[in-house]
Amino acid sequence: MRFANKTCIVTGGGSGIGKATCLQMAAEGGRVVVADLDLGSAQATAGAIAAAGGTAIAVQADVGNSSAVQAVVAEAVAKYGAIDVVVNDAALMKFGPIADIAEADFFATLTVNLGSVFFFSKYGVAHMGPGSAFVNVSSVHAYATSPNVVAYASSKGAIEAFTRGFALEMQPRNIRVNAVAPGSVDTPMLWNNPNVKSGVEKLEGPIGKPEDLSSAICFLASDDARFITGATLLVDGGRLAKLP
Numbered sequence: 287m288r289f290a291n292k293t294c295i296v297t298g299g300g301s302g303i304g305k306a307t308c309l310q311m312a313a314e315g316g317r318v319v320v321a322d323l324d325l326g327s328a329q330a331t332a333g334a335i336a337a338a339g340g341t342a343i344a345v346q347a348d349v350g351n352s353s354a355v356q357a358v359v360a361e362a363v364a365k366y367g368a369i370d371v372v373v374n375d376a377a378l379m380k381f382g383p384i385a386d387i388a389e390a391d392f393f394a395t396l397t398v399n400l401g402s403v404f405f406f407s408k409y410g411v412a413h414m415g416p417g418s419a420f421v422n423v424s425s426v427h428a429y430a431t432s433p434n435v436v437a438y439a440s441s442k443g444a445i446e447a448f449t450r451g452f453a454l455e456m457q458p459r460n461i462r463v464n465a466v467a468p469g470s471v472d473t474p475m476l477w478n479n480p481n482v483k484s485g486v487e488k489l490e491g492p493i494g495k496p497e498d499l500s501s502a503i504c505f506l507a508s509d510d511a512r513f514i515t516g517a518t519l520l521v522d523g524g525r526l527a528k529l530p
């Protein structure tokens with residue numbers, strides 16, 4: 287029960303990797319704040335946790351919006367008193383060549399993916415004590431990418447740099463900050479990717495399950511990883527190890 291008496295905020299908790307993380311943290315004793323743009327899916331995750339005897343609340347939030355993030359933090363603190371774990375999982379993929387992509391789409395990608403990490407770090411940390419942890423969700427696109435994905439790939443590369451730098455700032459407070467970089471994972475985001483649909487991005491390696499990622503996220507969020515901070519754990523089933 288690695289998350290007993292711990293309050294865990296998970297963004298994107300309504301689907302895929304975020305949902306699996308919510309379910310695992312709750313099964314290990316955590317009080318889970320399921321935050322998602324889609325309230326219905328957040329409520330479904332919280333409902334599944336309650337049905338299994340766990341503790342969770344669902345909160346609707348656009349994590350690219352500072353006020354919305356501050357409201358999630360305030361609700362978590364009002365309900366449970368403090369925050370022990372933040373998993374920044376929610377993300378957006380917008381596609382298009384740089385010459386054509388709308389400015390609004392480029393900056394929306396940065397704001398939801400990277401801005402959310404900034405907002406939860408800035409406003410969450412005031413309520414987090416020694417032993418707390420952040421886990422940010424990056425992607426293999428931080429290292430290798432396909433055409434028309436510059437906005438998303440840039441946001442993921444920046445998340446890893448943010449993770450290293452914020453980890454240093456948090457070291458004196460014994461708050462750890464790490465990231466995971468998933469490979470291909472069987473979620474709606476993977477199958478909605480136009481490059482995957484068209485075959486431009488080939489899924490030659492193994493495809494992971496959301497639980498393959500939640501186990502890595504829970505490890506980094508737990509005291510089992512007490513000597514790990516500033517790191518990004520590649521969780522891709524070996525996809526990047528192979529030369530194309």
Ligand SMILES: NC(=O)c1ccc[n+]([C@@H]2O[C@H](COP(=O)([O-])OP(=O)(O)OC[C@H]3O[C@@H](n4cnc5c(N)ncnc54)[C@H](O)[C@@H]3O)[C@@H](O)[C@H]2O)c1
Binds near residue numbers: 297298376
């Ligand atoms: N699935 C993959 O193959 C893969 C690969 C690499 C990285 N990732 C990363 O894993 C994370 C989770 O993705 P997933 O595959 O589980 O996707 P998913 O589509 O199953 O879930 C994403 C969730 O985020 C929510 N969301 C989107 N925008 C939001 C916003 N502005 N505010 C709040 N919630 C928002 C969605 O409603 C959804 O519930 C993302 O950071 C993604 O970039 C996924």
